[in-house]
Amino acid sequence: MREGSLEAPTRHALGWEDPAFYDEKGLFDELERVYDICHGCRRCVSLCDAFPTLFDLVDESETFEVDGVARDDYWKVVDQCYLCDLCYQTKCPYVPPHEWNVDFPHLMLRAKAIQFDKGERKISHRLLSNTKIQGKVASLPVVSTAINAAGRNKGLRKLMEKTLDVDVRATLPEFHSKTLRKRDRNRRPADLPAREAGSTSGRVALFTTCYCNVNTPDIGQDLIRIFEHNGIPVRLTSKEECCGMPKLEQGDLKTVDKYRRTNIPELIRLIDEGWDIVAAIPSCVLMFKQELPLMYPDDPDVQKVKANIYDPFEYLAHRHKEGLLNTEFKHGLGKVAWHVPCHQRVQNIGPKTRDILALVPDTEITMIERCSGHDGTYGVRAGTWERSQKIARPVRSRVQKTAAEYLVSDCPMAASQIAEGLELRHGETNPISLLRKAYGLD
Ligand code: SF4
Ligand code: SF4
Structure with a gap:
């Protein structure tokens, strides 16, 4: 053997x-x-x-x-x-x-x-992985304010621990009633000629993702601003369900299948109209690049989406290779600690985020390839929160050793998990937002 x-x-x-x-x-x-x-x-x-x-x-x-x-x-x-x-x-x-x-x-x-x-997954796990309900309810203006306040209220947090299994010590994401979809509603994609580069068409449909839509809409806006600054018109998908990754992690494959039935036809429609698909959350990209294709190996539409969906920095790297990336940056970034999220690492695209950020003058990037321990609901659930902190500890100490001015991770959940307790000079924790800053785009 x-x-x-x-x-x-x-x-x-x-x-x-x-x-x-x-x-x-x-x-x-x-x-x-x-x-x-x-x-x-x-x-x-x-x-x-x-x-x-x-x-x-x-x-x-x-x-x-x-x-x-x-x-x-x-x-x-x-x-x-x-x-x-x-x-x-x-x-x-x-x-x-x-x-x-x-x-x-x-x-x-x-x-x-x-x-x-067999019905052996806890009801609380089903609720925590239901980004659809969370997004719908939490993006209502009064509800989002109440949820954000509840996240800081000790008594309510204890109740959440009892009923929802959310560890009282876990940091919860912010919810925004002004979602990315609402913010982008009246914008039209820039009227720019599409220029092909490598496998990319030069026109992008953004798979909004539940997390970017409700929790980090700024990242979505930063992505649109950067891409259009590089001559790439960007639109959002017209309709969208969760990518299915949180349900996959719970073993709920029937719901994954239900989401696929909405997402794949919409993405195919856009691809056939000449749009490439990009999503700003690595787990969502991985879902379409790997998990769905392995669930549906004989479905040509699923395979077609696999071939036409990109990580944002992978997309910009294709443009750069053909000389189509704007490399006129206004601000150096200094020392940047870049955490590589596991779900980006396993896409096997190489360190494209580093490659693009390294084009910014006066910028030194340290790459950290270790799990942050957040991993969907694992980093917030009572019973696993403690272990997730143990996994995060060596990553935090790596960041401290680099004396970085910025800590960024392509995964916003990983970024907030690592940033917990660190004193960082700057607030940006996503490389897309950092790139916008380097370009000096308002
Ligand atoms: S999964 Fe890890 S521990 Fe198991 S056989 Fe493979 S390398 Fe070894
Ligand atoms: S490294 Fe650990 S958490 Fe990740 S897939 Fe393997 S067993 Fe699961």
């Missing part, structure tokens, strides 16, 4: 529509097989708490092997996985085509889907 595969990694389709996917005995047999391989390998021990949980269970068992671990305890490992995909994409030598065929994240996803199907 050779150690690791010499061939390029591939990935099998998820196979979630096959009844065998939901067979619990089949799941436990596969968990035992893969846990045993991981126990013999242990490369991933520092990535998250799923692996230390597994290795502790083995080391504390009577046999010191996976066969000594009670099958009921297998779930403890599943509960610590937030599907960042790092173990598959950056560490594991046993992924297909290796004959051991290890796909740890998708095995965890299968376990979560079975749990969800």
Whole structure:
């Protein structure tokens, strides 16, 4: 048996529509097989708490092997996985085509889907992952003010911990009643000639994303301003559901499927009209680039969206390669600590954010490739908040060591998790906002 595969990694389709996917005995047999391989390998021990949980269970068992671990305890490992995909994409030598065929994240996803199907996921987890309801309710003017105030009220936070499972110490995002869609309602895309560059058409439809729309509308506005400054007309999608990533993380694949039915036809309509798709949240881009294509390998529309959706800095890098990026910057940025979110890292596009920010004169960028520990609901839920802070600690200390003037992460949730407790000279924590500042755009 050779150690690791010499061939390029591939990935099998998820196979979630096959009844065998939901067979619990089949799941436990596969968990035992893969846990045993991981126990013999242990490369991933520092990535998250799923692996230390597994290795502790083995080391504390009577046999010191996976066969000594009670099958009921297998779930403890599943509960610590937030599907960042790092173990598959950056560490594991046993992924297909290796004959051991290890796909740890998708095995965890299968376990979560079975749990969800049996109604064993908590109702609070369903609510926390329902960005649609959160967005609709929280963007009402009075409600958003009340929710933001509640986030700072100790008594209400205790109630939220009891009812919603939100740790009383977790920092909650701001909700804006003036959403990105409302702010952009009367704007028309700039009347500019589309100029192709590489695979890009030079016209962008922004998949707004629930988070950018309601929690960080400024980032969406900054993106539009930068892109149009670079001669790229930008419009928003006409209709949109959540990308489905928060539901995927809960194993709620039926809702993922429901969202796909709205999103894919709209994105295909826009692509056929000559628009490329861009989204400012890495997890949403990954959903269309990887997770949906692996759920629907034979759906040509899903595959077409995969080929036409971009991370914002990946898009700007394509333009720069063809000499179409405006490199006249007005302000240097000094020392920037750039955290690479896991869901951007596993897109395998390279450090495009760094490449673009590095074009700004008088700018020094330190790249931090470690998980922030936020990971969707993991960083706010009672029971996992403490662990998420433990994961964030080394990232914070890396930022402190760089003496950076700015801390940025392409993922706004990761940025606020890392920034917690750090004294930073500047308030911008998103690289898109930083680029707007470097251009000197009002
Ligand atoms: S996908 Fe991420 S969270 Fe899950 S086991 Fe792998 S590294 Fe850990
Ligand atoms: S996922 Fe792969 S690299 Fe990580 S511990 Fe398991 S076998 Fe080793």
